[in-house]
Amino acid sequence: MKNKTRxxxxxxxxxxxxxxxxxxxxxxxxDESMELLDSIFNTIVEMFKWGxxxxxxxIVGAGLYLSFSKYGDVVLGDxxxxxxxxxxxxxxxxxxxxxxxxxxxxxxxxxxQAAIDPPFGLEAGSMEAILAGNSYSMFLWSFQxxxxxxxxxxxxxxxxxxxxxxxxxxxxxxxxxFGDKFTDGLGGIVLDTIFMVSIxxxxxxxxxxxxxxxxxxLAELLNIEVTFTFTMIVTLIWVTIFTVSAYVGIEKGIxxxxxxxxxLAGLLALFVIFVxxxxxxxxxxxxxxxxxxxxxxxxxxxTHSMDLEGGxxxxxxxxxxxxxxxxxxxxxxxxxxxxxxxxxxxxxILTYLLAPTLLAWFxxxxxxGLGVHRYLTGDVPVLDIVQEEGPESVxxxxxxSMPFSxxxxxxxxxxxxxxxxxxxxxxxxxxxxxxxxxxMSKQAPPKNVRIIIAxxxxxxxxxxxxxxxxxxxxxxxxxxxxxxxxxxxxxVIAAKKMMDExxxxxxxxxxxx
Numbered sequence: 001m002k003n004k005t006r007x008x009x010x011x012x013x014x015x016x017x018x019x020x021x022x023x024x025x026x027x028x029x030x031d032e033s034m035e036l037l038d039s040i041f042n043t044i045v046e047m048f049k050w051g052x053x054x055x056x057x058x059i060v061g062a063g064l065y066l067s068f069s070k071y072g073d074v075v076l077g078d079x080x081x082x083x084x085x086x087x088x089x090x091x092x093x094x095x096x097x098x099x100x101x102x103x104x105x106x107x108x109x110x111x112x113q114a115a116i117d118p119p120f121g122l123e124a125g126s127m128e129a130i131l132a133g134n135s136y137s138m139f140l141w142s143f144q145x146x147x148x149x150x151x152x153x154x155x156x157x158x159x160x161x162x163x164x165x166x167x168x169x170x171x172x173x174x175x176x177x178f179g180d181k182f183t184d185g186l187g188g189i190v191l192d193t194i195f196m197v198s199i200x201x202x203x204x205x206x207x208x209x210x211x212x213x214x215x216x217x218l219a220e221l222l223n224i225e226v227t228f229t230f231t232m233i234v235t236l237i238w239v240t241i242f243t244v245s246a247y248v249g250i251e252k253g254i255x256x257x258x259x260x261x262x263x264l265a266g267l268l269a270l271f272v273i274f275v276x277x278x279x280x281x282x283x284x285x286x287x288x289x290x291x292x293x294x295x296x297x298x299x300x301x302x303t304h305s306m307d308l309e310g311g312x313x314x315x316x317x318x319x320x321x322x323x324x325x326x327x328x329x330x331x332x333x334x335x336x337x338x339x340x341x342x343x344x345x346x347x348x349i350l351t352y353l354l355a356p357t358l359l360a361w362f363x364x365x366x367x368x369g370l371g372v373h374r375y376l377t378g379d380v381p382v383l384d385i386v387q388e389e390g391p392e393s394v395x396x397x398x399x400x401s402m403p404f405s406x407x408x409x410x411x412x413x414x415x416x417x418x419x420x421x422x423x424x425x426x427x428x429x430x431x432x433x434x435x436x437x438x439x440m441s442k443q444a445p446p447k448n449v450r451i452i453i454a455x456x457x458x459x460x461x462x463x464x465x466x467x468x469x470x471x472x473x474x475x476x477x478x479x480x481x482x483x484x485x486x487x488x489x490x491x492v493i494a495a496k497k498m499m500d501e502x503x504x505x506x507x508x509x510x511x512x513x
Contacts, residue, residue, distance in 0.1 A: 007449060010189055012435045015196035019460065022201075041320070041479060049303055049319045055485055056144035056322045057300060062492050063147045063349045066154060070505040071496065072346035076337070077161040079510045083342030091355040092262045093339050096422035097332060098149055098356035099363075103141060104416045105213050107367030108398055109391040110137040112375075112382050117313035119302060120295075125383060130375075134284070134368040135292040136314055139299040140321055141360030142292075143353055148325045150352035152333025152488055154345055154495035161341050162508055163498070168337070168433050170195050170330060174490050176497045191487065196434070198327040198480040203427045203457045211235055212392040213416045220396035221409045239458045241421040257425075261418040265359075268411050269366055275403050277373045284372060285365030323481030329488050335430045344510075371398045428454045 026033045066072060085093065114133030115125060122129040155173035159165040165172050171188035178187060212226075215234050219226045273281060292299075302318070304311040340348045371394065374380035379401045385394050402408045432449040499505065 007435050007452070008437050011192045011196055014189075015193050015200060016456070018193070018197050019200050023460065037479065042316075044323075044479070044482075045316045045319045049315060052319045052322045052481075053301055053303065055326075056148060059151050059488070059492075060143050060147040060353075063151055063353060066492075066495070067346040067349045071154075071499050072344060072349075073509045074158075074162075074345050074499055074504045075508050075510060076157040076343055076345070076348065077341045079508055081342055083340075083347075085339065087351075089259060090339065090343070091351055092259045093422075093426075094336065094352050095356045095359050096257070096261060096419060097335055097426050098146055098352065099141065099360050099419070102213075103360055103363050104367070104412065104419065105391070105395060106137055106140065107364045108371045108395045109386065110134075110140065110364075111368045111372065112386045112394065113317075113391065114313050116383055116386065119304070119312050119314045120298065130372055131284075131287060131291050132295070134288045134364065134372065135295065136299060137364045137368055138288060138292050138361050139296065140318075141364060142296075142357055144300065144322065145325050146353050146356050147349075148322065148329050148488070149332035150336055150349055152330055152491045153336040153340060153348060153352075155491040155498070156334050157337035157340050157345075157348065158495055158498050158504075160337055162502070162504065168334060170487055170491065173494050174487075176494050176501070177490060192434070194480075194483050194487065195330045196431070198484055199331045199427065199431055199434075200457070200460065201327070201480065203424065203431075203460075213395070214413055214420070216392045217396045217399065217409050217413050217416075220400060221406065221413070235458070237417075239424075239454065241417065241425075257418055257422050261415060261422065264411065264415050264418070265363070268408070268415060269362070271408070271411075272366060272370060272402070276370060280373045281366055281369035284369040285362075288365055288368070289361070323479065326481030326484045326488065329484055331427060331430055333488075333491070334434065335426045338430070338433065370402075374398050374401050424454075424457065428457065 083090065111130060111133035114136045115129045118124055118126075118129035118132055119136070120132065122132060152170075152173075156168060156170075159173055160168050169188075169192050171183050171191045174191065175183040182188065211231055211234065215226050215231050218234060219230065224230065272278070299314070299318075302314065304315050336348065336352060343351075371380070371382055375382040380394075380397050382394055382398070385397060396409070399405060399408050399412055428450055431453045432446070435453075436446055436449050502508070
């Protein structure tokens, strides 16, 4: 029995050693590492930004093709059984996983960074630059991002729920392409190790990047300074939350936290609208949607190619965003596959494309509208704060300008903490599923493995925060998007090939009554 529940060290050990080695090198040679990685990333932006942009567009096209072709009706599981979750529970889980705490920061701040260095030849700090900035924030949380997140799921969901394969791995999904010898040998280990390195790095970076969202607002609430000790205490508190949630599983942990957060986020939104500048926010949200709709293609394909001296904020940030999202594509796809039992390919893809997008647009319109209103009225000098103190300082400054600011800060911190906890507990659950030898088509990953994974992510993140290694690892996780993009394309091909082999659109669909 023990052999069925232990970690698969052929994958886990080399992945962990790679992350530890990279972290140690970054700690010893921080400046040199950052300079090298920045140079590599800038070269990629200069040479291949067109490739990242077209990749994101094409992955949306692949999602729509699978959804509205004969493959869309294929059920991930027994066609006679009901889906594992109700539509609201299902959408809430995908939203919590797909959006996470990052939306809380980008919603308030991202518009200002684009407004300071605007696209399309707009004047910095102008009204149209501000509007373009908020629309760009919405664009970042749109169809390309969530298509990147979900398009590994058809292949993983199919091998897990239809073919009932015991291992929920990228190598297993690609077996149909590469064959048994490659999959069961070194090739399969390499594919799975790439997955693990990207996810362990991404999880540590997410914990590190998510920390300021909570610590800066909590420090404002408690009227104290942000120190490493304070950051560590806050991190350990929500690590406890996501560890417990991952331990008790999806039904009792992740589902309940995700659903609770939807209600809390809704209450905060109503409070901001009715107590804050609600009319302005609704008007500005409408303008932002209009601008995004008119310029969606411009944002999607913008390379600023005729400026030979250098680009604006959004070119490099868009490439980084898609590359960074790609590092999470495997994790999101694997987790979406787990919770999509009983859903059709179409239901899974369209729910992931639409539910998080709509929630993210609303959150960006609400939080961005609040920040813009405070800037326009002169209550909060947002652009000056971003340039002088950094974007993290903007969030508490905007929130404390609200009536009942203490209540707003408390609720904001709770929502951000739960968002981050649900992202990380689903990460922990997925990594545990991926690295265990247990048959994942029949049972959940062992609880002791989940605890081990949670502890490793926490130790890695705290170590990196302490030595200042998060910044280069963030860039590295973006660079990891290159091989991940190739793997993702392979899984899309694999999904179609498996369904063709099984004629799944005939044999694994719901029968009309």
